[in-house]
Amino acid sequence: MKDSVVELRGLFAGKLFTQQQDMAPFLTDWRSMWHGYALAVALPDRVDDVARIIRWCHDHDVPVVPQGGNTGLSGAATPDKTGRSIVLSLVRLNRIRGIDKLNNTMVVEAGCLLQNIQDAAREADRLFPLSLAAEGSCTIGGNLATNAGGTAVLRYGNTRDLCLGLEVVTADGRIWSGLRGLRKDNTGYALRDLFIGSEGTLGIITAAVLKLYPLPAARVVAFSALNNLEEAVSFLDSATRRLGSSLTGFELMSAETLDLVIKHFPEARNPLGTRAPWYVLSEVSDLASEENAVHALEEILSEAVENGTVADAVIAQSLAQSESLWALREGASEAQGMEGKAVKHDISVPISRIPDFIAAASRLLNNQFPGDRLIVFGHLGDGNLHFNISPPVGEDGAGLIARQDAINRTVHDLVAAYDGSISAEHGLGVLRHAEARRYKSPVEWELMRTIKNALDPKGLMNPGKIFA
Amino acid sequence: MKDSVVELRGLFAGKLFTQQQDMAPFLTDWRSMWHGYALAVALPDRVDDVARIIRWCHDHDVPVVPQGGNTGLSGAATPDKTGRSIVLSLVRLNRIRGIDKLNNTMVVEAGCLLQNIQDAAREADRLFPLSLAAEGSCTIGGNLATNAGGTAVLRYGNTRDLCLGLEVVTADGRIWSGLRGLRKDNTGYALRDLFIGSEGTLGIITAAVLKLYPLPAARVVAFSALNNLEEAVSFLDSATRRLGSSLTGFELMSAETLDLVIKHFPEARNPLGTRAPWYVLSEVSDLASEENAVHALEEILSEAVENGTVADAVIAQSLAQSESLWALREGASEAQGMEGKAVKHDISVPISRIPDFIAAASRLLNNQFPGDRLIVFGHLGDGNLHFNISPPVGEDGAGLIARQDAINRTVHDLVAAYDGSISAEHGLGVLRHAEARRYKSPVEWELMRTIKNALDPKGLMNPGKIFA
Numbered sequence: 001m002k003d004s005v006v007e008l009r010g011l012f013a014g015k016l017f018t019q020q021q022d023m024a025p026f027l028t029d030w031r032s033m034w035h036g037y038a039l040a041v042a043l044p045d046r047v048d049d050v051a052r053i054i055r056w057c058h059d060h061d062v063p064v065v066p067q068g069g070n071t072g073l074s075g076a077a078t079p080d081k082t083g084r085s086i087v088l089s090l091v092r093l094n095r096i097r098g099i100d101k102l103n104n105t106m107v108v109e110a111g112c113l114l115q116n117i118q119d120a121a122r123e124a125d126r127l128f129p130l131s132l133a134a135e136g137s138c139t140i141g142g143n144l145a146t147n148a149g150g151t152a153v154l155r156y157g158n159t160r161d162l163c164l165g166l167e168v169v170t171a172d173g174r175i176w177s178g179l180r181g182l183r184k185d186n187t188g189y190a191l192r193d194l195f196i197g198s199e200g201t202l203g204i205i206t207a208a209v210l211k212l213y214p215l216p217a218a219r220v221v222a223f224s225a226l227n228n229l230e231e232a233v234s235f236l237d238s239a240t241r242r243l244g245s246s247l248t249g250f251e252l253m254s255a256e257t258l259d260l261v262i263k264h265f266p267e268a269r270n271p272l273g274t275r276a277p278w279y280v281l282s283e284v285s286d287l288a289s290e291e292n293a294v295h296a297l298e299e300i301l302s303e304a305v306e307n308g309t310v311a312d313a314v315i316a317q318s319l320a321q322s323e324s325l326w327a328l329r330e331g332a333s334e335a336q337g338m339e340g341k342a343v344k345h346d347i348s349v350p351i352s353r354i355p356d357f358i359a360a361a362s363r364l365l366n367n368q369f370p371g372d373r374l375i376v377f378g379h380l381g382d383g384n385l386h387f388n389i390s391p392p393v394g395e396d397g398a399g400l401i402a403r404q405d406a407i408n409r410t411v412h413d414l415v416a417a418y419d420g421s422i423s424a425e426h427g428l429g430v431l432r433h434a435e436a437r438r439y440k441s442p443v444e445w446e447l448m449r450t451i452k453n454a455l456d457p458k459g460l461m462n463p464g465k466i467f468a
Numbered sequence: 469m470k471d472s473v474v475e476l477r478g479l480f481a482g483k484l485f486t487q488q489q490d491m492a493p494f495l496t497d498w499r500s501m502w503h504g505y506a507l508a509v510a511l512p513d514r515v516d517d518v519a520r521i522i523r524w525c526h527d528h529d530v531p532v533v534p535q536g537g538n539t540g541l542s543g544a545a546t547p548d549k550t551g552r553s554i555v556l557s558l559v560r561l562n563r564i565r566g567i568d569k570l571n572n573t574m575v576v577e578a579g580c581l582l583q584n585i586q587d588a589a590r591e592a593d594r595l596f597p598l599s600l601a602a603e604g605s606c607t608i609g610g611n612l613a614t615n616a617g618g619t620a621v622l623r624y625g626n627t628r629d630l631c632l633g634l635e636v637v638t639a640d641g642r643i644w645s646g647l648r649g650l651r652k653d654n655t656g657y658a659l660r661d662l663f664i665g666s667e668g669t670l671g672i673i674t675a676a677v678l679k680l681y682p683l684p685a686a687r688v689v690a691f692s693a694l695n696n697l698e699e700a701v702s703f704l705d706s707a708t709r710r711l712g713s714s715l716t717g718f719e720l721m722s723a724e725t726l727d728l729v730i731k732h733f734p735e736a737r738n739p740l741g742t743r744a745p746w747y748v749l750s751e752v753s754d755l756a757s758e759e760n761a762v763h764a765l766e767e768i769l770s771e772a773v774e775n776g777t778v779a780d781a782v783i784a785q786s787l788a789q790s791e792s793l794w795a796l797r798e799g800a801s802e803a804q805g806m807e808g809k810a811v812k813h814d815i816s817v818p819i820s821r822i823p824d825f826i827a828a829a830s831r832l833l834n835n836q837f838p839g840d841r842l843i844v845f846g847h848l849g850d851g852n853l854h855f856n857i858s859p860p861v862g863e864d865g866a867g868l869i870a871r872q873d874a875i876n877r878t879v880h881d882l883v884a885a886y887d888g889s890i891s892a893e894h895g896l897g898v899l900r901h902a903e904a905r906r907y908k909s910p911v912e913w914e915l916m917r918t919i920k921n922a923l924d925p926k927g928l929m930n931p932g933k934i935f936a
Contacts, residue, residue, distance in 0.1 A: 102705055102820035147654050158652060176911045183850040184626060184816045185889035186615050186665055187896055187904050188934060189916045193661035197654055214709040237570055241682040244755050245713040287712050348652045352570035382651040421653035428655055436655050443644045448657045454922035466656060
C-alpha cells in the first residue's frame with residue numbers, strides 16, 4: 001500500500017503528507033476526543049485533483065475521510081484506527097470563485113473559512129448569515145457536509161437553506177457540476193440537499209453557490225428574565241407575530257447556565273437586577289436603522305412586561321452592549337467546559353413542547369441522577385436545546401462519565417417520545433450513530449442505507465460515520 | 469390481470485374504479501394535452517390503504533401513477549397508453565391532522581386542497597404562504613411532488629422550503645413516518661427533500677408537516693412602468709435591500725403581455741397613464757398595518773422615480789385595487805390562451821442575467837421565427853420567466869405548433885448557455901423529460917438514475933416520468 005501512496009503523490013499537484021508529524025493534526029479532532037491513523041493526508045488545491053485522489057482511492061479500495069476545519073463535534077472528520085484511510089483535507093481548496101451581487105449569490109470552494117465568506121459578503125454590501133462559534137476556523141465544506149446550524153437559523157435557516165448549488169466529486173471520482181445559482185429549478189431530484197448533511201458519506205463537496213441577503217443596518221439585542229418556560233414560548237410567539245423575520249435571534253439560558261458564565265468569565269455579569277429561572281436573549285435586525293430595531297424591541301418588551309410574560313428586561317444601548325449580551329449566551333458552552341467534565345446533548349423538539357420536555361427531562365434526571373446539575377441553554381426559536389449535565393459541585397467528572405450512557409439514554413428516549421431529534425445541528429458522525437440507529441424507524445434507516453449503497457457501492461466514503 | 473384487480477378491490481376500504489366512464493376524468497390532464505389508459509383508478513382514504521395498494525402493485529408488477537388535483541402542466545399525473553397502470557388518486561386522503569400554533573406547523577394529508585390548507589391556517593391566525601393559480605383545485609401532495617412555486621417564492625421559498633417532514637409510502641409498500649415538525653434535525657440524509665419534487669417516481673407522499681408564518685396585517689401592491697430590464701433588475705435590488713422580506717412579490721410583464729390581458733379581459737385596463745416596454749408588480753406585506761406597507765412602497769417608488777429607474781408608478785389604494793393589479797399579472801397566461809395557440813416556457817436564469825438573456829433570446833427568435841410574438845412575464849424576483857410565444861397576428865396556431873420543437877430548442881439552448889433551468893417551477897413530467905436529458909450533465913443524470921433504481925428497483929413508480 002505504501003508503494004501505491006507514492007503513486008498517488010505523483011497524481012496531483014497539491015500536498016501529500018505521509019509522515020506522522022505532518023499528519024498528526026489531521027488525525028484527531030480539536031477537542032481530542034477521537035484519534036485515528038491514516039495512510040496519508042492529501043491536501044489538493046484544485047477540484048480536478050480531488051477527483052484524481054478519489055478515483056485513485058476508488059481503484060485501490062482505500063477509504064476516504066474528508067476534513068474541513070476539523071471543528072466538528074461528532075467525530076465525523078477523524079479517521080478510524082485501522083490506518084487504511086486517506087484523510088482528504090479541503091483546506092487548500094479555498095478560493096472565492098465569484099460574487100454576483102444582483103443575483104445575491106457567491107460561489108465558494110469547500111475549504112473557504114466561514115469567516116472569510118462572511119467578510120467577502122460584507123465587502124460586497126451583502127450578508128452571508130451563517131454564524132457559529134467556530135466561524136473563524138470552520139470551512140464552508142464542513143458546514144455543508146454537516147448542515148451546520150448556529151445562531152441565525154431562526155431567520156435564515158440552516159446551511160442547507162443557504163445553498164443553491166453544489167459541485168461534488170462522486171464516490172468513483174467524477175465531478176458533478178451542479179453550481180446553479182437559481183431560486184427555482186424543478187428538473188429532477190434534489191441531489192444538492194442529499195449531499196448536504198451527508199457528512200462526507202456520499203461524495204466530496206468541493207464548491208457551492210451560497211445565497212446572500214441584504215446587510216442589516218443594525219442588530220440590537222435585549223436580555224430578559226422570565227419566570228417559566230411557558231412564558232418564554234409565549235414571548236417567542238408574540239415576538240414572531242409582531243416582528244416576523246426582523247426577529248433574528250431568540251436564545252434561551254437557564255439561571256444555572258448564566259451562573260456558570262459569570263463564574264468563569266470575569267467580565268461577565270447579570271445585566272439585570274433580577275435573578276430569574278430563565279433568561280432570553282432576543283435580537284432584532286433592521287435594514288434601515290438602529291433606531292427602528294430599538295423601537296421594535298421596546299414595543300415587544302413593554303407589552304411583554306406589562307402582561308407579565310417577561311419579568312424584567314434590558315435593551316442594549318450600543319453595539320458593544322449587544323456584543324456583551326451575546327457573549328453571555330455564547331460563553332455558555334465554554335463556561336461549562338471550564339467547570340469540568342460535562343455530558344452534552346444537542347436536541348430539538350417542537351417548540352410548543354419545550355416547556356413540557358424540559359420539565360419531564362429534569363424530573364427524570366433529578367430522580368435517576370440526584371445532584372447532577374442541568375445546564376440548559378440553546379436556540380429556543382429553533383426548538384434546539386443544548387441540554388447538558390454537569391456533575392454535582394465538588395465531584396470530579398469520573399462518576400459523570402461512568403453514568404454518561406445512562407444519562408444519554410434517559411434524555412434521548414424522552415426526545416424520541418417528544419418527536420424530537422437527538423442531533424439537531426451537530427450531525428451523527430461517530431458520536432451519535434449507534435443512537436440514531438436506535439431511534440430511527442427501520443424503514444428510514446433502510447432508505448438511508450439504500451441510498452448510501454447506491455451512491456457509494458464500495459463503502460469508501462467516510463466509512464463508519466452516520467452508519468455504525 | 470383483470471382478475472387480480474378484483475383481488476385489489478378486496479384489499480382496502482376506499483373506492484376502486486374500473487369502468488371507463490368512472491375512470492375517464494383521471495386519464496387525462498385538465499388541459500387535455502395527455503391521454504392514457506389504466507387498469508383501475510384507486511381512491512384510498514387511509515394511509516394504510518395506500519400502502520396496501522402499493523404493495524399489491526409491487527407484488528403484481530403493476531405500475532402506479534399517483535395523482536393529486538390533476539392540475540399539473542407537465543403530464544406527470546397521466547398514465548401512459550398501455551393500460552397496465554393503476555392510477556392512485558390521493559384526493560380522498562384529505563384530512564388536516566392537526567395545527568400546532570406555537571410550533572407554527574400543520575400536519576396535512578396529501579389530498580388536502582391547497583386552498584383548504586390556506587384557509588385552515590388563516591383560521592388559526594397563521595399564514596401558509598404557498599399560492600398559485602390552481603390553488604382552488606390542486607392538492608398539497610401534488611404541490612410537494614412537483615415542488616410547486618407560485619407567487620410567494622420570493623419571500624417564502626418553494627414548496628420544499630415550506631415542508632418540515634413527510635409521510636411516504638415506499639415503492640414496496642412500506643410506510644415511512646417522517647412527520648417531524650422540527651426546524652433542526654441533522655440525523656442523516658435529507659430523505660424529505662429527495663421525495664419532494666420527485667414527481668411520484670420514488671414513492672407516494674401521503675402526508676406532510678408544513679411550516680406556518682405570521683399572518684400579515686396588510687399586503688399592498690404597486691404597479692410600475694419601466695423603460696428597460698436593467699432598470700427592473702436594479703429596482704428589484706434596491707427594493708430588496710430596503711425592504712428585505714417585507715417585499716413579498718416582484719412580478720414582471722412585458723407591454724405585449726399587458727396588451728393581451730387588456731384585450732381579453734373587459735375589466736382590465738392599464739392602471740398607468742404611461743405605456744412602457746415593461747411593467748413590474750411589487751407587493752409589500754406588513755405584520756402591523758396597511759399604513760406601514762403603503763409607506764414602504766412610497767419610499768422605494770419615490771426614490772426609484774426620482775433616480776429614473778421607474779418611469780411611472782401607482783400604489784393600490786384599497787384591497788380591491790391590489791387585487792385588480794394582481795389580476796393583470798395573473799391573467800397573463802389565460803389571456804395568451806384566449807389569443808390562440810402558444811408555445812410556453814417555464815425557465816429560470818440568474819436574476820443578474822435576465823436582461824441579457826431576454827435580449828439575446830428575443831434577437832434569436834425574431835431572426836429565426838419572424839413575426840412570432842414574444843409574450844414575456846414571470847416571477848422576476850425568483851429569476852423565473854414564462855417566456856412564451858404566440859403566432860403572428862392573424863395566423864392560426866398550426867404553423868406555430870409545427871415550429872414548436874425548433875422554438876423550444878432555441879430558447880432552451882440559450883437557457884443552458886445562461887446556466888439556467890428549463891423547468892423552473894412546473895417539473896419535468898413527460899413534457900420536458902427528453903429535454904432535461906439533453907441539458908443535464910451525464911454525471912447528474914446518472915446520479916438521479918442510480919437513486920431511482922435504488923429506491924424503485926422494479927421501476928413501477930410513475931414510470932416514464934422524469935426519465936424518458
